[in-house]
Amino acid sequence: MNALEVAKATLESVEGEAEAVAHVEHSGLARFAGSEVHQPTLIENAMVTLRVVQDNRLGVATTNKIDTAGLAELARRASDAAASAPPDETFPGLAPPASAPAVAGFDDETAALGPDDQARLAATAIDAGGDVPVYGFFTSALSELAVMSTTGLSVHQRMTDATALVVAADEKGSGYAEQTAWRAKSVDPAEVARESAEKAKRTRGAAEIESGVYRAVLEPYAFADLLDYFSHDSFGALGLLEERSYFTNRLGQKVFDEKISITDDALDPHGLPKAFDFEGTPKRAVRLVEQGVARGVVWDRATAARVGDGAESTGHAPPAELRDWGPLPSALSILPGSAESVDELAELVGDGLYITRLHYLGVLHPREGLITGMTRDGTFRIRDGKIAEPLVNLRFTVAVPDFLREVFGLTNKAALVNSQNFYGERYPYGVMAPAIASARFPVTGVGSKPGI
Numbered sequence: 001m002n003a004l005e006v007a008k009a010t011l012e013s014v015e016g017e018a019e020a021v022a023h024v025e026h027s028g029l030a031r032f033a034g035s036e037v038h039q040p041t042l043i044e045n046a047m048v049t050l051r052v053v054q055d056n057r058l059g060v061a062t063t064n065k066i067d068t069a070g071l072a073e074l075a076r077r078a079s080d081a082a083a084s085a086p087p088d089e090t091f092p093g094l095a096p097p098a099s100a101p102a103v104a105g106f107d108d109e110t111a112a113l114g115p116d117d118q119a120r121l122a123a124t125a126i127d128a129g130g131d132v133p134v135y136g137f138f139t140s141a142l143s144e145l146a147v148m149s150t151t152g153l154s155v156h157q158r159m160t161d162a163t164a165l166v167v168a169a170d171e172k173g174s175g176y177a178e179q180t181a182w183r184a185k186s187v188d189p190a191e192v193a194r195e196s197a198e199k200a201k202r203t204r205g206a207a208e209i210e211s212g213v214y215r216a217v218l219e220p221y222a223f224a225d226l227l228d229y230f231s232h233d234s235f236g237a238l239g240l241l242e243e244r245s246y247f248t249n250r251l252g253q254k255v256f257d258e259k260i261s262i263t264d265d266a267l268d269p270h271g272l273p274k275a276f277d278f279e280g281t282p283k284r285a286v287r288l289v290e291q292g293v294a295r296g297v298v299w300d301r302a303t304a305a306r307v308g309d310g311a312e313s314t315g316h317a318p319p320a321e322l323r324d325w326g327p328l329p330s331a332l333s334i335l336p337g338s339a340e341s342v343d344e345l346a347e348l349v350g351d352g353l354y355i356t357r358l359h360y361l362g363v364l365h366p367r368e369g370l371i372t373g374m375t376r377d378g379t380f381r382i383r384d385g386k387i388a389e390p391l392v393n394l395r396f397t398v399a400v401p402d403f404l405r406e407v408f409g410l411t412n413k414a415a416l417v418n419s420q421n422f423y424g425e426r427y428p429y430g431v432m433a434p435a436i437a438s439a440r441f442p443v444t445g446v447g448s449k450p451g452i
Contacts, residue, residue, distance in 0.1 A: 003146035014075035019149035027141030092305035105273035128190035147280030161428035175199025176377035215352030216441035224417035224431035233366035237303035238326020283315035337410030393447035406439035
């Protein structure tokens with residue numbers, strides 16, 4: 001069954017007011033390590049979440065048993081949960097019928113890729129790595145999402161996505177690169193591997209530096225991850241209402257450099273397009289930051305109802321397991337600048353750091369946008385406007401608003417950086433990010449040398 005058929009069958013199994021969210025996945029992931037393909041993963045799965053409403057009492061249950069008996073058990077569990085739940089006076093009701101916008105995001109050729117194709121594309125990455133061992137994967141998928149409810153709502157979308165990720169590493173150095181797109185032909189595993197291997201060779205002989213505040217260039221990989229972590233609290237309506245967002249009491253104020261404009265736009269065909277959210281509400285593009293001024297956050301039905309006064313969902317309800325987070329951005333896009341390359345950004349920095357990638361990220365203080373972590377797989381010193389000698393991995397603690405307050409420049413092209421970890425249900429999303437040069441990147445210590 002496709003996702004819409006699963007959702008329909010689920011609703012037919014329950015009496016009364018209810019909503020079914022069905023998620024179907026057909027995917028494959030070809031991993032490689034030490035330049036050898038291993039551990040192929042194939043997934044054929046259908047999940048459905050049923051939400052039952054009984055006099056403002058809500059019950060939710062999930063299953064991947066979609067036969068008649070499995071759906072009957074799902075209905076029983078959801079109904080029992082609703083019967084035992086306290087009334088939720090803030091519940092805005094299930095979403096009314098709506099027409100989802102037409103979006104891109106599906107490609108027949110990508111949907112047709114099988115395990116042999118995925119293994120072949122992984123092998124092209126291995127071959128392109130040359131004399132540096134490579135680790136990573138090629139993955140592609142067809143996924144479907146459908147939302148149907150007793151209000152008459154019925155929406156359905158088919159999505160494809162593909163990602164090649166490569167870490168090239170030996171005992172002397174390591175480099176990183178990735179590409180993601182909803183068309184597999186837009187992903188070149190060989191190019192990803194070459195970029196990663198070339199970076200790895202440049203990291204050999206890494207030196208240490210003193211702690212301190214440095215000017216820095218962040219590649220799209222690093223900038224996307226930093227902004228993604230910041231967004232979880234600061235770009236969603238629940239974070240604003242609970243006053244853990246940096247935007248609390250700052251909407252309409254200049255908060256970042258005027259070069260910074262950020263939207264959440266799931267309709268953009270250059271990203272991983274989505275037509276509706278997990279409540280079935282149509283997606284809208286939302287201006288978050290415009291020329292440095294805080295303009296807004298993303299909303300779902302619950303947070304909009306909580307505020308009232310004409311507030312409406314922008315189509316950002318998350319899946320049931322993330323509902324406690326409130327509405328979340330999932331298609332962040334930073335407006336590019338005018339720099340032709342990262343080398344031009346390095347010239348603007350003059351003396352500082354060049355950072356490929358971040359990892360071990362953690363939010364220390366949501367209200368201040370304070371994030372800690374480490375650099376990885378390509379950290380260099382910038383001297384006299386040139387990317388110079390390699391550095392060891394660096395520990396950092398950065399307040400994202402401070403990082404974005406004085407920006408020297410951004411590259412004139414944005415890259416789509418994957419944000420999905422591929423451990424849960426397949427729902428491709430990412431960040432459209434250019435490289436950025438900033439005046440403030442605080443280094444708090446040094447870590448290990450690049451390499452395995």
